[in-house]
Amino acid sequence: xxxxxxxxxxxxxxxxxxxxxxxxxxxxxxxxxxxxxxxxxxxxxxxxxxxxxxxxxxxxxxxxxxxxxxxxxxxxxxxxxxxxxxxxxxxxxxxxxxxxxxxxxxxxxxxxxxxxxxxxxxxxxxxxxxxxxxxxxxxxxxxxxxxxxxxxxxxxxxx
Numbered sequence: 001x002x003x004x005x006x007x008x009x010x011x012x013x014x015x016x017x018x019x020x021x022x023x024x025x026x027x028x029x030x031x032x033x034x035x036x037x038x039x040x041x042x043x044x045x046x047x048x049x050x051x052x053x054x055x056x057x058x059x060x061x062x063x064x065x066x067x068x069x070x071x072x073x074x075x076x077x078x079x080x081x082x083x084x085x086x087x088x089x090x091x092x093x094x095x096x097x098x099x100x101x102x103x104x105x106x107x108x109x110x111x112x113x114x115x116x117x118x119x120x121x122x123x124x125x126x127x128x129x130x131x132x133x134x135x136x137x138x139x140x141x142x143x144x145x146x147x148x149x150x151x152x153x154x155x156x157x158x159x
Contacts, residue, residue: 005055008046012155015039015046016148023124023144037113040127043151044107051101056154064097065150068141070128076135077112084114084128088139096140100150103142111135 002008019039025032050056070088077087084090098106107113112130117123126143 002049002053002055005050005053008050008055009155009157012043012046012151015043016151016155019144019148019151023148025124033115036115036124036127040107040113040129040147041110043147044104047100047150047154048104048108050154051104057157060100060154060157063100063150065100065103066143066146067096067098067103068093069096069138070094070141071138072136076130077114084112084139088128093141098140106131106134106140107142109133112139116141 019036022032022036047056051061070084070090070093072087073089074087077084106129109131110129111132112128112135114128115124116126116128118125124144126141126145126147128139128141130139
């Protein structure tokens with residue numbers, strides 16, 4: 001349980017602002033990768049904790065999050081071959097929705113966590129993510145703009 005949801009929600013808003021800045025960042029370092037992954041994972045944990053503590057509205061608890069799902073076509077990625085394009089059919093994604101709780105699970109327990117950059121500007125647009133359980137079936141594309149909006153909505157919302 002959370003005694004006071006306010007600091008948790010404030011951190012979600014801050015994470016949304018940091019992630020938004022990363023979508024415009026052209027120069028990347030190894031630290032940039034870490035900061036983005038950290039904000040995704042900590043935000044997912046925070047959202048799950050707020051949902052389980054009933055510190056978000058019923059509307060948010062029932063919300064469906066849009067993703068694009070890609071089926072496994074080869075072996076799941078591993079440390080020796082982390083490229084998702086070798087494992088999943090990235091040419092044939094299907095639109096799906098996930099509950100916020102399922103989205104958080106996929107991020108928190110991610111075996112696959114790979115950046116997706118736009119084809120035109122080569123800027124950070126989202127992440128490919130798949131939990132240790134789902135890596136044998138598919139990977140999800142989570143757009144940064146959708147995740148940022150969700151963090152902002154939950155962070156700014158009242159119960």
